[in-house]
Amino acid sequence: MSDKVLWPTLAVILAAGQGTRMRSQVPKVLHPVGNRPLLGHVLAAVEAAGVEQVAVVVGAGGQAVAQYLEQAAPAARVFTQHRQLGTAHALLAAREALQAHTQGCVLVLFGDSPLIGAQTLERLRRALIEGAAVAVAGFRSETPGPYGRLLVQDGHLRAIREARDASAQELLVDFCNGGVMGLRADNCLWLLERIGNRNAQNEFYLTDAVVVANGAGLPVTAVEVEEDDVLGVNDREQLHAAERIFQQRRRRAAMLSGVSLVAADTVFFSADTQLAADVCIEPCVVFGPGVSVAGGVRVEAFSRLENTRLEPASTHSVAD
Known part of the structure; x- marks a missing residue:
């Protein structure tokens, strides 16, 4: 029996961000790279990875995104995050889908990461199959400055430390948080419901699932991926960068x-x-x-x- 039968996968794509830095009336995830919306690229990666179920979390007033999904991914379930209270809060907006998905894997993706590939999703999924309760995508960077650091000890991911909170020694770490995460379905809701908001922003951060899982003795691992794969688009400059990388990839693939x-x-x-x-x-x-x-x-x-x-x-x- 194949892994996909034993480990069915739900992908939850977080697409509720307002994208104010884009300075546009168009929702951020609908801006194009290669004449396809950012969200469309994520959906294509999910399909290529053979993910069976898809849920998308949109923001209040996300009618344009919902309309796009009706055409691009009619089987996807759409949920609304009515208040912007952090990434864990956004994921819990899809609680109904999470409650129905009690076995296998949950992959948490971002609708503004158009370069993610099926191989990255499969690597996260494989880490869960091999025993991790939480798997976090990370990348190596020569200039890690603003990125959260993945603190790994004896092969286990112990913490994700934001750059502003890192010690001088931790700032030397070049293994950075890529944001994309996988969680075992049987632990997912339990972990999310134990994430608090005791921070400066009073928000519920998905990265705190690492702390909660470690505190409960659950195995947490980091999966190394290419930096480009988890590139997020927050402004026009990053949109341009994503377009450049996309075109380079397509040119090389064409010639090969x-x-x-x-x-x-x-x-x-x-x-x-x-x-x-x-x-x-x-x-x-x-x-x-x-x-x-x-x-x-x-x-x-x-x-x-x-x-x-x-x-x-x-x-x-x-x-x-």
């Missing part, structure tokens, strides 16, 4: 799959672009949504394509 890019840095892809092997793309080409290109096609320089399929009958030029 047999596509020729004459000037790779000048070609821009959408998340749903489909290219067959032996496609050749000349400089300064932009793929809008809904484009697929069959093998043998040459896309001429300065083309912009959208909602089309190109067959190998002729070279495509910007005038086509």
Whole structure:
């Protein structure tokens, strides 16, 4: 019997943030990378990881996000966090889904992390299957300054220390909190209900699940992932950074799959672009949504394509 049968998985995507630093009327998680909303990338990673159940927590006034989910993920359950009282509070907004999911794994993701991949989700899930009650994604950074530190001892994650609260020795740690977390379903609600709000913000922080689990003698582990995988988008500069990394990944994947890019840095892809092997793309080409290109096609320089399929009958030029 497979792990997925024995360890069914619920992904809860937290998408209630107001995104004030984006300075936009558009909800933060609906801003695009590769012409796909940030939230859409997270949903795609969840689907690619074979996660069976999905819940999304939106904020008060999150009708636009809910409408997007009706189209992009109609099977997802949508819950509302009516007051912004921290990440643990946001997760508890999906209490009904958590109560129904009593066995297996709960993965807690963020709707503004568009670069997360199925491999990261599987690694967190594997840590839970192998015995952890809580698994936290972490990354190594040469400039860890503002990030929370993961304090690991004898292979166990003992604490997550925010940079402002860290000692001088703890600030030397380069293993940083990536935010994404996995919890065993049979412990999840028990841990969440024991998280308090005795802090400067009077909020309920999901990171405190580490302290609660350790205090109860439950095993807690850190799973090392790539920093880009857990990159969050909070402002336009970070949105630009995410777009740059996304495009770099897609260019490399295209070339590894047999596509020729004459000037790779000048070609821009959408998340749903489909290219067959032996496609050749000349400089300064932009793929809008809904484009697929069959093998043998040459896309001429300065083309912009959208909602089309190109067959190998002729070279495509910007005038086509």
